[in-house]
Amino acid sequence: MKRPRVLYISSPIGLGHAQRDVAIARELRRLVPGVQIDWLAQDPVTRVLEGEGERIHPMSRHLASESGHMESESAEHDLHCFQAWRRMDEILVANYMVFRDVVHAERYDLWVGDEAWEIDYYLHEHPFEKRAHYAWLTDFVGWLPMEEGGAHEAFLTADYNAEMVEHIAAHPEVRDCALFVGDPDDIVPDRLGPDLPLIRNWTERNFGFVGYVTGFDPDEFRDRERLRAELGYGVAEKVCIVTVGGSGVGDDLLRKVIAAFPDAKRRVPDLRMIVVAGPRIDPASLPAADGLEVRPYVHNLYRHLAACDLAVVQGGLTTAMELTANERPFLYFPLAHHFEQNLHVHHRLERYGAGRRMDFEETEPSDVAAAIADEIGREVDYRPVETDGARRAAGRLAEMLL
Amino acid sequence: MRALAPDDAGFIERDGVPVYWERFGDGDPTVLFLPTWSIVHSRCWKAQVPYFARHFRVLVFDGRGNGRSGRPADNDAYAEAEFAADALAVMDATDTERAVLVSWSRGAQRALLLAADHAERVLGAAFIGPAVPLAPVVPERARAFERFTEPQESYEGWGKWNAHYWRDDYRGFLEFFFAHVYCEPHSTKQIEDAIGWGLETDPDTLVAVTLGPWLGGRDETLDLCDRIACPVLVVHGEDDVVRPPEIGRALAEATGGRYVPLPGCGHGPQCRKPVLVNVLLREFVERAGRSPPVGAGLASQAQEGEIT
Numbered sequence: 001m002k003r004p005r006v007l008y009i010s011s012p013i014g015l016g017h018a019q020r021d022v023a024i025a026r027e028l029r030r031l032v033p034g035v036q037i038d039w040l041a042q043d044p045v046t047r048v049l050e051g052e053g054e055r056i057h058p059m060s061r062h063l064a065s066e067s068g069h070m071e072s073e074s075a076e077h078d079l080h081c082f083q084a085w086r087r088m089d090e091i092l093v094a095n096y097m098v099f100r101d102v103v104h105a106e107r108y109d110l111w112v113g114d115e116a117w118e119i120d121y122y123l124h125e126h127p128f129e130k131r132a133h134y135a136w137l138t139d140f141v142g143w144l145p146m147e148e149g150g151a152h153e154a155f156l157t158a159d160y161n162a163e164m165v166e167h168i169a170a171h172p173e174v175r176d177c178a179l180f181v182g183d184p185d186d187i188v189p190d191r192l193g194p195d196l197p198l199i200r201n202w203t204e205r206n207f208g209f210v211g212y213v214t215g216f217d218p219d220e221f222r223d224r225e226r227l228r229a230e231l232g233y234g235v236a237e238k239v240c241i242v243t244v245g246g247s248g249v250g251d252d253l254l255r256k257v258i259a260a261f262p263d264a265k266r267r268v269p270d271l272r273m274i275v276v277a278g279p280r281i282d283p284a285s286l287p288a289a290d291g292l293e294v295r296p297y298v299h300n301l302y303r304h305l306a307a308c309d310l311a312v313v314q315g316g317l318t319t320a321m322e323l324t325a326n327e328r329p330f331l332y333f334p335l336a337h338h339f340e341q342n343l344h345v346h347h348r349l350e351r352y353g354a355g356r357r358m359d360f361e362e363t364e365p366s367d368v369a370a371a372i373a374d375e376i377g378r379e380v381d382y383r384p385v386e387t388d389g390a391r392r393a394a395g396r397l398a399e400m401l402l
Numbered sequence: 403m404r405a406l407a408p409d410d411a412g413f414i415e416r417d418g419v420p421v422y423w424e425r426f427g428d429g430d431p432t433v434l435f436l437p438t439w440s441i442v443h444s445r446c447w448k449a450q451v452p453y454f455a456r457h458f459r460v461l462v463f464d465g466r467g468n469g470r471s472g473r474p475a476d477n478d479a480y481a482e483a484e485f486a487a488d489a490l491a492v493m494d495a496t497d498t499e500r501a502v503l504v505s506w507s508r509g510a511q512r513a514l515l516l517a518a519d520h521a522e523r524v525l526g527a528a529f530i531g532p533a534v535p536l537a538p539v540v541p542e543r544a545r546a547f548e549r550f551t552e553p554q555e556s557y558e559g560w561g562k563w564n565a566h567y568w569r570d571d572y573r574g575f576l577e578f579f580f581a582h583v584y585c586e587p588h589s590t591k592q593i594e595d596a597i598g599w600g601l602e603t604d605p606d607t608l609v610a611v612t613l614g615p616w617l618g619g620r621d622e623t624l625d626l627c628d629r630i631a632c633p634v635l636v637v638h639g640e641d642d643v644v645r646p647p648e649i650g651r652a653l654a655e656a657t658g659g660r661y662v663p664l665p666g667c668g669h670g671p672q673c674r675k676p677v678l679v680n681v682l683l684r685e686f687v688e689r690a691g692r693s694p695p696v697g698a699g700l701a702s703q704a705q706e707g708e709i710t
Contacts, residue, residue: 089591093452097452097453097680098456126677
């Protein structure tokens with residue numbers, strides 16, 4: 001029998017998809033011995049994949065940069081992600097054409113697209129393009145308007161959602177498997193649009209639910225003292241990790257927290273603050289402060305997040321959920337105009353009772369310092385995060401290969 | 403952010419009119435995406451450029467009247483022959499001996515001139531929703547064409563195709579027009595893009611462009627078609643309300659080209675259904691790129707002095 005081959009396309013907007021997709025791939029290899037997984041991926045996803053020794057398809061070098069586009073669209077702690085995504089249309093079609101060349105040159109048995117928007121959209125536009133099993137993964141469903149976008153943005157998001165609903169109804173054969181990373185309760189109570197179904201009802205009809213995919217087992221970190229010792233964090237230190245993920249849109253939050261450091265250090269004398277610039281922000285471009293540590297990209301950042309006493313983050317899902325799974329207190333600052341962070345992620349974190357939401361615009365460095373002092377080392381009582389999401393997702397993928 | 407930045411860019415200048423061009427990639431053959439009506443500019447090919455640059459060599463230029471090209475005031479500066487001459491000048495400036503031409507809508511007219519009169523430089527001609535006088539447009543639109551420079555009491559529907567209305571409510575015209583170009587549901591982005599490109603020029607320029615001499619008519623067009631020997635592809639949206647598909651069919655018939663109807667598509671399928679159009683064009687470019695250029699044998703023999 002031929003060795004089964006999988007082409008995995010992981011969204012490069014942020015680092016979160018890469019973490020969970022690596023975890024799913026690991027489980028898939030357990031379930032389907034001999035499976036070969038190639039990744040069509042770009043920076044910053046490739047950094048995670050390289051760290052894990054995954055095989056990156058050489059055609060990946062032709063992909064136009066989605067992260068670069070998102071950075072070009074961002075302002076001070078502000079990313080209108082729906083409009084930025086709309087304006088990414090030419091990048092999406094260029095990248096679909098790269099994907100098409102790959103799958104016309106090589107046989108794959110299964111394509112997996114984790115929020116690989118271009119693959120999902122054009123396969124539904126042109127179902128005759130499908131030549132392998134195809135699985136779609138996402139952690140949110142539905143473009144939602146931000147209130148400040150007014151009636152026009154509400155019209156646009158509903159129009160995009162309507163197209164999605166029509167696509168799925170007209171071509172149910174395209175997605176052999178659609179997986180929602182989470183549970184039905186994680187879904188916002190909104191409608192897809194004024195004349196469209198409730199997002200939850202529609203998603204329940206059209207998706208399977210695999211629970212959250214953490215990419216690690218929090219049990220690994222139950223012995224926090226040992227983990228801290230391993231990472232070089234002292235028992236008496238109050239470790240605060242500041243991170244904005246991998247997209248490069250977050251420079252301003254890092255600067256605001258750095259500005260809060262001297263005040264926070266006065267309030268919490270044992271404070272050890274570590275700022276992780278991430279793969280797309282140059283640490284040397286950030287201001288320095290006495291006693292403050294600034295690091296470039298940290299591989300397996302989740303281990304540090306599991307060990308910390310407090311984290312300060314953006315509103316991205318993955319980092320927030322890593323902290324939730326590890327029961328760490330955290331402050332989160334959703335990007336302005338970013339519907340996913342402000343609405344979808346916020347809803348999910350509320351459900352888990354996790355994190356303290358902060359508003360970037362209205363928060364002064366002294367407020368950040370006060371919040372750090374309030375929250376650092378606090379015992380939390382979050383809803384437990386499931387730990388078998390990667391295995392469940394891989395199980396659904398394996399069904400198509402066995 | 404653009405999906406791909408040009409490898410080279412510059413201006414040619416003819417009769418004081420600068421024309422901005424860009425080159426992408428180094429493959430073979432060269433694909434020249436021609437400008438259409440100057441209501442838009444070369445960014446209308448944004449869904450094609452990265453893909454074709456990866457496989458071939460791509461040239462685009464902003465048609466005079468929009469983008470970074472000049473905006474002469476004289477109607478005659480927008481004659482079809484001027485656009486064709488700009489194309490040849492861009493090819494010369496980029497050391498492009500021959501190219502496969504891809505045109506959209508009104509760009510078809512300059513493509514016909516190039517393929518008929520400069521056959522040695524044209525490997526093939528692909529037409530998307532061509533605007534040539536081989537079949538009628540809807541009567542309401544034909545009437546508006548005739549009254550283009552006459553003020554009307556009101557401007558409804560295709561009546562908005564009027565120089566006075568453009569000067570009075572240019573944006574209103576762009577909104578009307580592009581809603582008809584991209585008549586497929588869920589085309590908000592394509593419409594927004596095109597309105598934005600339209601706003602990069604101004605109504606006076608667009609009036610001059612529109613009054614520039616078009617191809618003479620059916621007979622002249624058929625004569626050009628008769629003289630075209632290179633491979634031809636015509637793709638036309640079956641739901642095109644700007645230029646009905648009968649026009650594309652007639653052009654394919656007159657040139658002996660292949661006709662591909664695109665079900666469910668309007669007047670701008672390369673923007674609205676880019677994957678479909680890219681796949682069709684790629685196949686065509688590969689085929690045309692392999693064909694010996696018409697007249698090339700004679701030209702090269704002449705250069706070698708075998709024909710006097």
